[in-house]
Amino acid sequence: MLKNFYAFxxxxxxxxxxxxxxxxxxxxxxxxxxxxxxxxxxxEMHKRWIEDSLxxxxxxxxxxxxxxxxxxxxxxxxxxxxIGERHILIDLNPMYRYEWDHVYMxxxxxxxxxxxxxxxxxGDLWYWDGELCDWTIPWDERPWEIDAEARTRAMIxxxxxxxGDTYRNK
Numbered sequence: 001m002l003k004n005f006y007a008f009x010x011x012x013x014x015x016x017x018x019x020x021x022x023x024x025x026x027x028x029x030x031x032x033x034x035x036x037x038x039x040x041x042x043x044e045m046h047k048r049w050i051e052d053s054l055x056x057x058x059x060x061x062x063x064x065x066x067x068x069x070x071x072x073x074x075x076x077x078x079x080x081x082x083i084g085e086r087h088i089l090i091d092l093n094p095m096y097r098y099e100w101d102h103v104y105m106x107x108x109x110x111x112x113x114x115x116x117x118x119x120x121x122x123g124d125l126w127y128w129d130g131e132l133c134d135w136t137i138p139w140d141e142r143p144w145e146i147d148a149e150a151r152t153r154a155m156i157x158x159x160x161x162x163x164g165d166t167y168r169n170k
Contacts, residue, residue, distance in 0.1 A: 082114050
């Protein structure tokens with residue numbers, strides 16, 4: 001009986017607890033942006049990359065990209081999840097706020113890896129190029145992370161050259 005009471009209280013707390021700052025970024029024919037009061041919003045380079053890299057099917061069937069600010073493990077800057085057909089959720093860790101331009105782009109590359117079929121999820125199992133992902137190897141040695149980081153850096157550097165911006169690598 002006491003367990004049921006605790007479970008009920010936990011459900012109530014979960015339902016009525018105010019969430020951390022949150023917003024959506026939906027891609028369709030008309031790009032919409034996150035709410036203006038947010039401390040960070042996806043940049044034009046992110047929007048262009050989504051339009052050019054994720055929405056390339058003919059006919060164009062847009063992917064819905066949603067992002068949220070969520071507390072994550074202190075070593076995790078962001079997480080990308082496929083939460084529905086052609087629907088990606090990206091969680092950004094507030095601890096990495098000053099790196100979100102980079103983190104969001106990195107997570108968008110994971111979205112592209114999912115779209116390309118290189119990174120697949122079957123139940124709770126993740127596969128990279130058909131091989132079961134080994135989460136015990138260090139982050140910087142995981143092939144899907146190496147690919148995502150290389151593509152992210154190339155995209156940000158190219159954007160910086162095109163716009164005359166400077167990109168600080170942290």
